[in-house]
Amino acid sequence: MLQSFLKTVLLIIFLPIYTFAQNKDSIQKRAVAFVADKFPSTRILNVEYTTLSPYDFKQKxxxxxxxxxxxxxxxxxxxxxxxxxxxxxxxxxxTSLNYKYTTLDAKDNNSNFGYLSEKNNFHYHSEAITASHISSLWNKMAIYTATFSVDGNEKSFERARGFLTGSLMLTANERTKLILGLAVIIDPSTQVPVFPVISYEHKFRNGWIADVILPKRVQLKKDVFSNGRIAFGSDMDISSFYMNKNNKTYEYRQTEINTGVTYEHKIGAFIGTVKTGVRSVPVARVFDKNDSFNNYLYQARPKSSFYINFGISYNPFVNKKNK
Structure with a gap:
């Protein structure tokens, strides 16, 4: 689930808020405007396609x-x-269900790990179930969650993980929302087992919105036309897939930072999305699935490349005043 756990963080935090906000006249009700808007952070159903320009990479x-x-x-x-x-x-x-199909074709110079030197196709899936509880702490809304997930390829399930979060909504009004929390990943292969979760959103009077969800994204966005939105900034994701070699299973994992522009357009309950910009990958590694990310066999450091992404999503949670 690592390549999608950042998106799962958004689901964990925001979906329970929406669920309990509909019939309450409390801070939850004020929070729902940020969740059930035209372009919600978490989409109920989403499909997207990404392609990159050719790029060089150093390797060990x-x-x-x-x-x-x-x-x-x-x-x-x-x-x-x-x-x-x-x-x-x-x-x-x-629940969160994820599937990813990756196809890659690297120049064959017989010098790397063997799976990145010719055309290959990889299937990856992950499934997660999350229990969420909303209560109050210091007169603020608190959200507690526990997640269990599994992932693998088309041949088998490969790894199980646990994920715990606790977050506190410090501010929720018409202009500003601030949530602070802590996340714990129960997985020996993870790079950072404990990290803070910060969600900050502020609507400026000129129509621009600052949208910061750490460690996921930093963006400035604004509604345009009647049903469109444009955003500038950076978004981080983690991609991985499993490979079988010499009767062993290895994982390929990389951190991706996409910096550029995003345009979204809403038609009914459907949202079309186009993203383009520069993708940076600080490091990519191959390691035995039973080892940690730091105990790797192969490492690549790709140069930046241009990306373009097309997506379509469906979300029935619509704020009627924004229709």
């Missing part, structure tokens, strides 16, 4: 420098569904 195998290689083609198709299926008083149980 078992600590030994290899000759520079070139990625000629890199494409991904992602699909995910996020929804809740149980609600009672202050409890919800929600």
């Amino acid at each position: 195998l078992d600590g030994r420098d290899l000759s520079e290689n070139k990625m000629k083609n890199f494409q991904q198709i992602k699909a995910n569904a996020n929804f809740y299926f149980f609600k009672k008083e202050k409890w919800t149980i929600s």
